[in-house]
Amino acid sequence: MVTVVADWLGALFLVAGALLALAAGIGVLRFPDVLDRMHAATKPQSLGVLLVLTGVALRLRSPSDLGMVALVAIFQLATAPVAAQMIGRAAYRSGRVDRDLLVVDELADR
Template sequence: MGVVADWLGAGCLVAGGLLSLAAGIGVLRFPDVLDRMHAATKPQVLGVLLLLGGVALRLRTPDDVGMIVLVAVFQLATAPVAAQMVGRAAYRSGRVDRSLLDADELADGVQGRAPY
């Protein structure tokens, strides 16, 4: 069982590292704020969760796994909220090219307000 868990942990670590690398490349290469925000949250969160899963499979002690679960919960709770706030701030400050949006649900609510 220990050998299988070690191999699964190694696979999770490699997959998580590759997803985190893809997120970093996406943040550098994508042209728009919303595209960069997408690259910074979607593959990065999954990459961190895979890395944490790989570390948990390698360590396997209850104290370590409990701490890893807490880190995963906080990652899942903060990354989407931060992405939402970055997207809203970019939209309100005019950094989003609205012609690229398929649907613009915020157009009616933002027109009468200050851009901050």
Template structure:
């Protein structure tokens, strides 16, 4: 049973590390703030959760398990808020490519225009 647990732990930690690596490469390679923000939040959080699950599996029965669980919960709760705030600041400072937007709802809000849409 110990061998199976070690294999599961290794797979979780390695897959989380690969996701974190791809997130880091995306942050460096993507051209604009919104793309970088996507790379910094989505795969980074999933990679961290996988690494924490691997550590959780390895440290079964240890008192530090609850600290690992708290790190995971706080990461999942704060990452969307941080991404939203960074996106708003990038939009206000005009550091986004306008071609990415199909609908620019923030521009309508800035002008005071409110459209009632019936989709």
């Protein structure tokens, strides 16, 4: 009974994560500027990957697989925000950001 519930929850998490990853991909294609695309590429995609990893962990349930899933989650959470920050700063410095759309421009003085 417990394995059946875990399998169904794992499937639910996998579908939810896939839908969030799909939403992130659509956002990257449809959003007009770099900062919006960067937001779409990191926020829902990171949560989507974590949901997929949770679904995989619920389906596999072996200690070695859970360790690998945990490593993937840690690296995903460590690299996606840093990459988004670097892309945003590079876009700002190269003049690809419409500064009229910014509510607060903390880099304007530099």
